[in-house]
Amino acid sequence: MRSDEAAGRPAEQAHWAAGRCALGCCRWWEETGVSPSRPDPVRPGLVVLEPAVACAEGGGDGAARESELGPSPFTFRSRRIFLQKEDEFFEDGDVHRHLYLQNSITSVGEVERPKVSEFCCQIAGCSQLFDALENYEHHYNTFHRNVCSSCKRSFPSSHLLDIHILEWHDSFFQILAAKQNMYLCLVESCTEKFKAFSDRKKHMIKVHGYPSDFRFDKPKKPKCNQKNQSSHDIEMETSSCQKEANDTSCRTSTESMDYAPAETMEADSPSMSEEKSSIPKVQQRPSFSYKVPTTICFGHGSVRGFKNARKKK
Amino acid sequence: MIRNRNRVCGVEEIKAKRRQHERALRKARKEKQLVSKRLPRGLQGDGEDVEIRETSVTQEEIFQLYQRIQRGSDDRLAALCSLRRVLHLKEAQQIFVRFENSIRVLNGLFTSNLASVQLQAAQCLLKLSHSDDPSVSLVCLPATPYLLTYLSGQSAKFTELCLYILGNLAAENEAVRSQLLVQGVIQALSVCLQVSHLMELWWRLRLICCHKCCRRRKQERRSSFLEASLTPRLIRLLDLDSEFGMQTTVECAWCLHYIVSSGVSSECMISQGLISQAVKLLIALGRTVDSGTTDGVELLIYPVARCLGNLIASDEQLWCKRQFHDSDLLQALSVFLRGFLQSRPFVTRECLWLLNNLSAGDRQFCSAILCHNLVPVFLQLIPFSGGINTLVLMLLGNVAELGLEYCEKLQQQTGLFPALCSTLSTADPEAARMTLEVLNLIFSYCQQACARFANQNGILALEMVQYHSNDEVRVRANFLMDRYFADQDV
Numbered sequence: 112m113r114s115d116e117a118a119g120r121p122a123e124q125a126h127w128a129a130g131r132c133a134l135g136c137c138r139w140w141e142e143t144g145v146s147p148s149r150p151d152p153v154r155p156g157l158v159v160l161e162p163a164v165a166c167a168e169g170g171g172d173g174a175a176r177e178s179e180l181g182p183s184p185f186t187f188r189s190r191r192i193f194l195q196k197e198d199e200f201f202e203d204g205d206v207h208r209h210l211y212l213q214n215s216i217t218s219v220g221e222v223e224r225p226k227v228s229e230f231c232c233q234i235a236g237c238s239q240l241f242d243a244l245e246n247y248e249h250h251y252n253t254f255h256r257n258v259c260s261s262c263k264r265s266f267p268s269s270h271l272l273d274i275h276i277l278e279w280h281d282s283f284f285q286i287l288a289a290k291q292n293m294y295l296c297l298v299e300s301c302t303e304k305f306k307a308f309s310d311r312k313k314h315m316i317k318v319h320g321y322p323s324d325f326r327f328d329k330p331k332k333p334k335c336n337q338k339n340q341s342s343h344d345i346e347m348e349t350s351s352c353q354k355e356a357n358d359t360s361c362r363t364s365t366e367s368m369d370y371a372p373a374e375t376m377e378a379d380s381p382s383m384s385e386e387k388s389s390i391p392k393v394q395q396r397p398s399f400s401y402k403v404p405t406t407i408c409f410g411h412g413s414v415r416g417f418k419n420a421r422k423k424k
Numbered sequence: 425m426i427r428n429r430n431r432v433c434g435v436e437e438i439k440a441k442r443r444q445h446e447r448a449l450r451k452a453r454k455e456k457q458l459v460s461k462r463l464p465r466g467l468q469g470d471g472e473d474v475e476i477r478e479t480s481v482t483q484e485e486i487f488q489l490y491q492r493i494q495r496g497s498d499d500r501l502a503a504l505c506s507l508r509r510v511l512h513l514k515e516a517q518q519i520f521v522r523f524e525n526s527i528r529v530l531n532g533l534f535t536s537n538l539a540s541v542q543l544q545a546a547q548c549l550l551k552l553s554h555s556d557d558p559s560v561s562l563v564c565l566p567a568t569p570y571l572l573t574y575l576s577g578q579s580a581k582f583t584e585l586c587l588y589i590l591g592n593l594a595a596e597n598e599a600v601r602s603q604l605l606v607q608g609v610i611q612a613l614s615v616c617l618q619v620s621h622l623m624e625l626w627w628r629l630r631l632i633c634c635h636k637c638c639r640r641r642k643q644e645r646r647s648s649f650l651e652a653s654l655t656p657r658l659i660r661l662l663d664l665d666s667e668f669g670m671q672t673t674v675e676c677a678w679c680l681h682y683i684v685s686s687g688v689s690s691e692c693m694i695s696q697g698l699i700s701q702a703v704k705l706l707i708a709l710g711r712t713v714d715s716g717t718t719d720g721v722e723l724l725i726y727p728v729a730r731c732l733g734n735l736i737a738s739d740e741q742l743w744c745k746r747q748f749h750d751s752d753l754l755q756a757l758s759v760f761l762r763g764f765l766q767s768r769p770f771v772t773r774e775c776l777w778l779l780n781n782l783s784a785g786d787r788q789f790c791s792a793i794l795c796h797n798l799v800p801v802f803l804q805l806i807p808f809s810g811g812i813n814t815l816v817l818m819l820l821g822n823v824a825e826l827g828l829e830y831c832e833k834l835q836q837q838t839g840l841f842p843a844l845c846s847t848l849s850t851a852d853p854e855a856a857r858m859t860l861e862v863l864n865l866i867f868s869y870c871q872q873a874c875a876r877f878a879n880q881n882g883i884l885a886l887e888m889v890q891y892h893s894n895d896e897v898r899v900r901a902n903f904l905m906d907r908y909f910a911d912q913d914v
Contacts, residue, residue, distance in 0.1 A: 191784045210445065223770075
């Protein structure tokens with residue numbers, strides 16, 4: 112806008128396309144598209160503010176980016192609201208008055224408490240309700256933040272998400288892994304790298320004391336339901352969110368990467384399944400077992416495939 | 425107490441009945457049938473004095489009474505008394521009105537020159553008019569010309585009875601009210617007003633006004649009469665220290681609310697001092713509530729608030745010329761907001777609406793809001809739904825819209841951004857959308873607000889609504905994120 116000031120009228124018109132402030136920072140003049148630079152006399156029925164300041168302030172550095180972002184979607188303007196006497200807004204008051212007139216208001220009458228607003232997870236498909244903001248934030252952070260965009264699995268930390276993407280979705284990974292140690296240790300502070308999945312797993316168990324069935328250390332399955340993944344949206348993940356505490360049994364396949372509450376990372380995580388991988392089972396089965404009875408389940412995989420055999424909910 | 429002699433009412437039973445009653449009223453309101461009929465205090469279900477009320481009666485008994493009444497002279501009065509005593513019973517009412525000519529006879533007695541007979545007949549008519557059954561109450565219609573005539577009479581008790589009968593009839597339906605209007609009810613009432621000041625009068629007036637104002641355009645003559653003579657009186661009576669008590673003031677407030685909301689031209693109203701009266705009254709009520717009395721005070725607060733709110737919305741020019749200090753009114757309103765939130769949240773809601781109308785586009789008022797530290801009071805109301813949080817957000821928007829200095833002060837309020845973050849995440853998409861509007865206003869005027877917002881975990885909250893299911897919310901959230909926080913690494 113500033114650079115255009117010298118141009119005079121055209122700049123104003125650009126700003127005031129169709130009588131409306133394109134930045135959404137001033138109110139529009141419905142009738143004439145009056146230039147913002149001169150104050151308008153107060154007209155009855157129209158509430159007016161001084162836009163010159165507004166445009167200069169709000170339009171200054173925003174103007175450059177304005178064109179990329181498109182017109183502002185904001186539409187608020189202050190206005191006085193006239194309410195008809197039959198308006199729904201007045202219902203409670205009217206009822207109160209008539210209760211009084213008809214002598215229904217007694218000393219044992221109930222007081223009406225105001226309703227406290229609830230919080231609802233707005234991610235499409237996950238419509239959990241929360242009564243406090245902290246609960247909702249916790250939910251959001253744990254379920255919806257570090258989400259793999261390819262397969263929609265969610266992870267408790269960005270480190271794990273990165274490793275997941277690298278190992279599962281990076282086409283060059285397998286190629287590179289043949290030549291060098293590519294499997295990173297899952298513990299963030301540990302910089303060890305390993306040649307194979309099983310090596311890393313051993314390292315995690317031996318050095319870091321992780322359980323053998325650590326939820327976030329699953330090998331990528333060669334046979335993949337991946338082709339269904341793209342059609343899974345967050346909705347699939349949602350079902351895990353909602354059912355997390357409710358399931359009492361599970362027989363899940365390894366390929367699901369489950370969200371686990373943070374505390375289970377150090378503690379025994381429940382055994383979700385048998386360890387399956389391409390490596391022969393004899394070697395794979397760990398010598399120490401942290402198995403938790405299969406009747407205990409901390410939640411299913413974050414992705415649900417329609418083809419998934421286990422349908423127990 | 426005769427009323428409850430046959431029942432033992434537990435607290436739960438009372439509550440259940442009240443809830444049921446409330447549901448019925450809400451339903452009636454939706455059907456635009458919300459009216460109340462009344463009886464004078466002495467007759468409100470307690471029975472007359474020490475007399476025992478009958479609980480049942482036969483057709484034969486009523487017929488005999490009727491015959492005695494028709495025959496006349498000495499026995500007539502006694503018969504009338506007995507009739508009066510049974511007429512509270514539904515079946516008695518139905519039986520009586522079906523007798524041939526019974527109403528004509530009753531009306532005749534009503535116009536008799538024997539005072540005692542007249543009084544008894546009036547009481548009978550009153551009972552009939554109070555019935556919920558239109559086939560019973562509407563039989564009193566032929567008496568309306570007389571009722572109106574007697575309004576200017578000298579006997580207070582009799583006038584009172586006539587007023588109640590008229591009021592109950594007016595509550596029936598539009599047709600009755602039209603008929604009353606045609607018969608000159610407004611003039612009759614205003615004559616009555618000058619002579620005596622009865623609370624009953626007002627509520628009748630209210631009913632009439634309610635209807636009458638809707639038909640204003642068709643009856644220009646009458647409306648100007650109304651404005652010239654009645655409204656000044658009503659406005660004068662809008663006074664907490666009125667000698668006629670709070671009940672009268674309440675009724676006055678309702679009348680004025682109906683008149684204002686019917687769209688009767690407001691210059692007249694304002695020139696008659698309605699704004700200053702209403703504001704004075706609210707300020708006085710604020711002091712009352714502040715000193716601890718809240719019982720029943722809300723009955724006066726919200727009709728006055730409605731009156732003032734609609735008046736300002738219909739003509740802001742005159743509001744701009746106001747002569748009082750905003751701070752007193754603000755003080756009173758903030759007392760109401762806090763005082764009634766937990767017990768009568770609709771009072772809080774209506775006061776917020778009034779505040780919106782007061783503050784929209786008004787620099788002076790918004791400055792007062794900031795100066796008198798009302799923003800924390802608003803923020804305390806933000807967790808509540810049912811319209812309260814959206815109204816609070818509108819108020820914040822009104823303040824923020826006014827420019828840099830306002831936004832600067834606003835964003836300095838501790839607790840503002842946390843509160844806005846919480847409304848951003850509520851289940852109500854309207855609240856989320858309004859929050860984004862307010863944030864947009866603040867950010868567009870005041871750059872440092874962005875940093876402050878980010879420091880108080882605002883980015884997370886904003887991010888959470890970027891995938892909101894509601895289009896309008898999503899679009900706005902994305903716009904804000906891109907425009908002000910594009911460089912933030914989330």
